[in-house]
Amino acid sequence: MKLRPLLVLFLGLLLAAPLTHARQGSEPVLPRQAAIATANAYATDAGLEVLANGGNAFDAAIAVSAMLGLVEPESSGIGGGGFMLLRRAQDGREVFVDARERAPLAATRDMYRDEEGKVRPRSTIDGALAAAIPGTPAGLVHLSEHYGRVPLSVSLAPAIRLARKGWVLSEKTAQMLPWRSEVLARSSGARELFFRGGEPVKAGDTLKNPDYARTLERIARHGRDGFYAGPLAQRLVDGVQKAGGIWSLEDLAQYQVIEREPLRIEHRGYTLVTAPLPSSGGIALGQMLNILSGYNYPAMAPVDRMHLVVEAMRRAYRDRAQFLGDPDFVEVPVQRMLSLDYAAGLRASIHPGRAMPSELLPPVGQQDARPDTTHFSIVDVEGNLIAVTQTVNLTFGNAFVVPGTGFVLNNEMDDFAAAPGVPNAFGLIGDAANAVEPGKRPLSSMSPTFLRGGDRIAALGTPGGSRIITMVMLGLMELMDGKGAQETADRPRYHHQFVPDVITLEPGWLDEAQIQQLRDRGHEVRVADSTWGNMQVVLWDQRSGEVQAGSDRRWKSVGKAATGDEPALIYR
Template identity: 35%
Template structure:
């Protein structure tokens, strides 16, 4: 979730070169040094020489008819949304959204399209998600109107323990084992989750749905400016984990824009899954390569862990906002609960009287977010292991109590309140809807950009580092335990009108900021009657238990100064907190999609 910054990129590559040179033996140091210094020098040329789009590359690229960036390398702010009569899908890469609509054109429904898009995203957005990760999905069946939530979140290996990560006196992990390497890897759930969704709610054959992703891996995807920076930032990780670097380097440097990255190993893995189903991943040769690679880098996942992995179909959490019905992710994701909690608090205010992102509006959001994040830190964890006051947190009365504590003239620090009495740093999101009322939101992740860095030998995909989502401190609600799911904030969400007709499906990546982002877009559309794409285009703010308002560019400086006067500490976010993807049903039956302009995202209609 970083915007590209060329000065930063060059510094990172220079630093990585120094690290690389220190590992080169005397016999071949001269040749390699000359080659890499030359490449670094070329990377340091005037930016305008590097920013131009290679028209020949686009001409020969299947998806070259739309790109996410301008001639100067900046993100396009227009042409992100789309409408359709039959269906619309919005995801974080145009290639993946286009693949989704191609499935609809072949007769597939919104669920078929979303699964095809999900597999494709694992190919062309490998920094954010893929076969080595997991996630959540919320689904509405058009025929019945029934809404279900699918949990395919990763779990801790059976050999995991509360003290598996070494910590200092402040509870901080003292090495990188929780972030990179084998110990950071949780048992992945994406393959089982996507195939379950397709089999139960889709209409098409698995091989047909997966074929476009296989072809994308074989033929390659375009490196955009955003992808270029992601690869550059991961250069040291590529050096530390050569199986990873093998895929995404060229001439011993991270691949740059205008290159096409092919991944035949991933194509072969997808073919095995298409042929054998989930057994092609959780058993046999692919499973063995996962276990061997994790073990090589000090991990503890076993073949039994993979074979025993299970997904869960659940009821979503449910709430209301000004008559609209909000359905979102239950625990072990905290996202749905806290999204509803935020909206419940805001419902106590007339949001239409505030000018968007003036000091009063930002102050109200800030105070609301701080209270909610304080509750999240104190109460949230896997409900199979700890008691969580879900009903209390989502109670309208509890929200009313919290709202009454907000002073519109003063910034405050908040501790967690007591919801029990009312009990009665990367991710990807897909939103898809069709003319028959089928809706699906899938949020999936390998956690940080490029996850653990571990790539099973010859398989072409990166394993997650979701063990980092656990607390390393024993005895806490979110501490590590065998087969436990780490806390999440992923919040794929469906909104219905008062008559239960479909209205919107949306979600976002962004770690713990996800539900705070979604609450702002939902309020813009419902309270201010904004066009969906316009609502997504607006800047967003964030605050949490750190009591520090983060803001995106384009927020008025005068209003920020007023916010400071209320006692807020503020800091600018370079880029975006995450990327909202959404699809809505308009009153005339048109399906309208919106995609975040701070990324490579694009909605495509059919």
């Protein structure tokens, strides 16, 4: 029986409707309860407290972010930046909030090179010169003013209270300290926070940070000007310049959050809503999935499937190095890079049984420590959804604290290409598109992402430096296979990033015979000494209203996934 034209039009409009319609002809069942997944139990409980006090998911995200900056300073904080992917329940609007750090106005392309043009060792990593202008404080204020329901005094209250009362140092933070303790010890402000009797603090120690509480109180009272103007701004600029940095009051005054349109990619009947530039994640995810769309990879044997996924990773990371940068400074051929025709061209060079060495792909430019970041995901009972990835870049950022402020500064200048083809701390290479320029935002791998389809919507993301993108892709594939939030967070991982030309595997999940099959195809395979990442996932079933939260078990007893409206308040 043929459909009438009017009915065809109606069905077309219904299929094109915003996310509020999970199924044809029916409204989604709202979440029965909230769900929060973060990298630290204190942060999860802070978010739950703000929800219980009348806030929505976006207010809870402010509480979580501020708390992570206190109890997980190795990973993020108000001295850094991040990306927020939002879905507003009232109208289904999806928006990407760019609170990425930006280069100081006095920055120059060659500022990290010596007289011979070589990058000075660790100049982009340690100390005040490595710091870009933070974006997280402006991002939290923007989130509160445009999407939140309660004032900042409510959403920042849990972190302010805990900073004064004290918290128990986690095993994760304690394990990270030795990586940076030598550099942290050079900063008087960092020594005050992270050392006792000349030795780094230990897991189980109770710490307090009244300076951080005062900084948050300024932001709660004065909003953006509490950080980017006035006494705190002057203190930051004076402290950075005294330590050899190039910040100015004008840098802080000029910083602005940017709202951007998310990327949307269709794959296997699902819609991926993900990060646009200056994140490289969304484009890379789209390219990899578009390449894989030419194969029935879900039905393949594990090694066959992995071979094709690795070849897709190789090509996406190669294009990342060549083309991607801050879209406000460089023209990036995004539409072409995400076209199915372009993916078909990349796919044509993949041999089903042999690896293609990265050196045989077109070269980049003139040939072109431990990462850390944090992620959290939240859905509330109204259906508001947020995925946030925030960072200070490397562990404990640049290991420098301006005395009296209570937080470490980032070393995000390392995410620029200090010289064409010279790897950064994550081994990523780049070219002119990501060169240092005044006011420019460095290319990022942070990839907060939504996946919707099959009457489910998920929010996910992870830290992990250059491995973020591949972890998110593997997590998406898990969700598309019907897995739950916790299974997705715990999924075994592998990674390839074009250069170096090696597959890195998490230990213990491929047997020797499978590894040998990969080597027989020409892949170099390295089994890592440890696992990586810290994925946080929330999942909402729009048929039943059931929600799930999954927090990566790789850091046992530190992260926390919770469903419900009442906080544990373990820190009262």
